[in-house]
Amino acid sequence: MASFADGRLVVSGQDGSTKTVPENELLFIVEGQKAEGEAAGAVYRIYSLHEATPAADSSDAGAPAPLPKYELSTALLLGQDVQKLPQDFLKKHLLTGTPLVLPSASSPLHVVVSTGSGLRQAKPFYDGVLAPLLQDAFSLTADHGENKESSSASSGNAGNVYSLLITKSKESVTSFAHTLHGPSAQSTQKSPTIILLSGDGGIVDLLNGVSSDSGALGASPHLDPTIALLPLGTGNALFHSLHKPAYEADAAATAASGTAAPSPLVHGLRTLFRGRPAPLPSFEASFAPGSHTVDYTAAAGDASVLQQGGKSIERLQGAIVASYGFHAQLVWESDTPEYRKHGDARFGIVASELIKKSHAYSTDVSLIDTGDSAAEPQAHSIGHEFNYVLATLVSELQQGFTISPASQPLDGQLRLVHFGAVGGSRTMEIMMLAYNKGAHVKEGDVGYEAIDEVEIKILEQDPRWRKVCIDGTIVEIPQGGWMKVRKAARPVLNVITTV
Structure with a gap:
């Protein structure tokens, strides 16, 4: 027996037991194979995800946030009981047909587990x-033989098998991405699907790995890989921007009924099995000669001693933000093992230090109008001293932090948010207004417009203030050098979405 009322599904077993599933934790209901000894007739399985975060130790204010714990639960229902549930409830949660994300002859499935993302919860979540969800609900098993960074992602794995990559280094995802548009991948005429357990960094690694193959770029749009996101990074900007309409619907439902909203990971799993692919807009950032990436590794395994590394770079693809000033500085200076263990709280910790410094960035920012292809592009400067310059394709930088309120999921419009040397306290006031549905863009000292292209010339002498950020990747620009950002000619990735 089963009933649904007040946001809860109650399932009664034949043994007299009762299981209650809050709707905000319910993933989906699917018809499944009957296990030995189960009653005749159709059997449905109900899958739900419970997330619990232990209480923080109030005696240690500097301690990192406790790690969440995830519990996947299953309940059984007979077909006759399922049909008695409300039709609007079934329409929302009953899976019909084969989810597009599952492997087939035309689309092999890969699962990429980014072990270094966020609070390092991707591997435990997998x-x-x-x-267990892929195995129990869809009889899918992992091909561990594919868990090699040098292997070809085009290997056939249709049917009930997916390839699994558990990252071993910062280069793992990029190396894997190179195989997606390789010669053998094209010869199979298969468009792969990748379930990505990561943050925004994994997305940009895939994007640049795919787009760096100039022979494949633009040649076969129907072969573009499709990614499905499970938000296990720090900011998860792209995921939260894609799910902003769902969050708004959650807020309305919560206000009306008082029921709790689904977590981002519940939304992610629902989208994974109910969504459809759509082109993911991207932008291209190009850099002056002499620019190089910046990253840090522990010296001889000692996380307290960091060594700077990097490589020369001419351009990067992005799908989220390109920034200079406060945002880029915040991402760069908070990206250490010591800060990362605090999750997204690391941004607030570092922001307070940057506010005290209140540095005004010496730069020349110019907007370039490329709308009329027959005319020479026109550039005009919008200022020479800034605290904040950020070009974006998305609305959210974190859940609830709305940097670009006019941006809609996948609209493909590049927008620029900027303000001048307003000082540290005013910078913080503006940033806090972003948590109020993007109210900062209504302030008189904040510029906000749709753009074709922006050029940022960096005039700072101190290398500390010459860092730019592309979707979390930090690039150092030489003094007098520049970064140009414009929309990419065409998408090279699709993304699973419900919008």
């Missing part, structure tokens, strides 16, 4: 939730 082991405890995703792998």
